[in-house]
Amino acid sequence: MLKDFFTKKKKYASVPADKVNQDVPAGIMTKCPSCKKILLTKELDKNLRVCMNCGHHLQMNARQRISSLFDEGSFQEFNEGMRSNNPLEFPGYLEKLEKDREKTSLNEAVVTGEGKIEGIPAVIAVMDASFRMGSMGTVVGDKISKAAELAKNKRYPLLIFTASGGARMQEGVLSLMQMAKTSSELKFLSNEKGLIISIMTHPTTGGVSASFASLGDINLAEPGALIGFAGRRIIEQTIREKLPDDFQTAEFLLKHGQLDAIVHRAEMKSTLAQLLKLHQTGGELEWLEN
Structure with a gap:
């Protein structure tokens, strides 16, 4: 003893x-x-x-994730001051937004900016599930679209970390329109042979999973992340079948060819640096060929 x-x-x-x-x-x-x-x-x-x-x-907040990825002192945030209003005059919406601003010290559910990963410049958009569950409203869609546009203009790779419950119900169809808007901007970037890397974290669901989150040239995810559109119960009631226990997990998607890799968080920076270096020649990003 x-x-x-x-x-x-x-x-x-x-x-x-x-x-x-x-x-x-x-x-x-x-x-x-x-x-x-x-x-x-x-x-x-x-x-x-x-x-x-x-x-x-x-779950990791946006500031923590950015700090874990970018070379010290290299990150510069942009569009930090953008804020949602209440276009549909949804009761209590502005008060909820203000509470989330106080709780998270963020103005919206995504942080965008540029910096360097092991010396390689990149544009990044990091969603934060602690702000309105990472839901996508007009400002989130606009900030991600502007990040894609900046990556196109600067010929930088675009990294997107998703964490979202889907479209923001308080903004109705204006929120749903962001699916098309963000997807279009990523298509414009792709047309210019820009490199897009999407990293799906827990959870990535709804309109985000059905739009820009799935449009990377390389699609990664963290272990165990919930990734899907509709919920398990809704799907089972619709198809009248029992779904596998690991349905809508990163591991399930990888097994069925919908992801390129699952990357442990401790290896995320080195993995992204390696991918960026593979597309870099002569100190500048080599854009993807058709």
């Missing part, structure tokens, strides 16, 4: 869920949604928000 007192400590601290002191301040600890372990948030953030116990990829 004495050996139990001398057991080597784990590298990362975790506490059983039923042993957590209820008086611990909010934000100090985070429960893994997969294995239910309680983890120190500080250690979890250092590990790129990947559970140290089971490897589950927890």
Whole structure:
């Protein structure tokens, strides 16, 4: 029994869920949604928000993701001040937007800008699911479209990280129109032989999955990400069949040829750098051939 007192400590601290002191301040600890372990948030953030116990990829906000990818000091954000209004006068919508701005320190559900990954310039759009569940309204669609236009004009590769519940219901058909708008801008970029890399994170659903998220020249995803259009229950009721347990996961899509690769978050920067270098000659991006 004495050996139990001398057991080597784990590298990362975790506490059983039923042993957590209820008086611990909010934000100090985070429960893994997969294995239910309680983890120190500080250690979890250092590990790129990947559970140290089971490897589950927890959601990462846009600022954290940008910091994990770009060379230090190279990122420049643009269109930061763009804000949604209430074109359909949806009750309570402006108040919800303001609450999300206070909670996330963002003005919208996507951050766009440019920077360098291992010295290679790129334009990026990173969606943030903590702002209105990453839903796509007119401003989100406009910012992504402007990012694609900038990539075309500068002849930079375009990287898009998606995390979304789909179209934003409070903006109705104006939100749905962003599917066509963003897809068109990516087509213009593709016509100029621009490189588009789409990285789907958890969750990527609805109108986002059915538009720009699936239009990359290279389509990647994080492990275990939920990717799909309609929900499982709706599909099962429509086709009157039971779907596989792993349906609409990144692993299912990879197995059926809808993804090029699943990339662990710890390997994302090096993977993207390698892909960018493969399309680079003479210090400038070599655009894709037909």
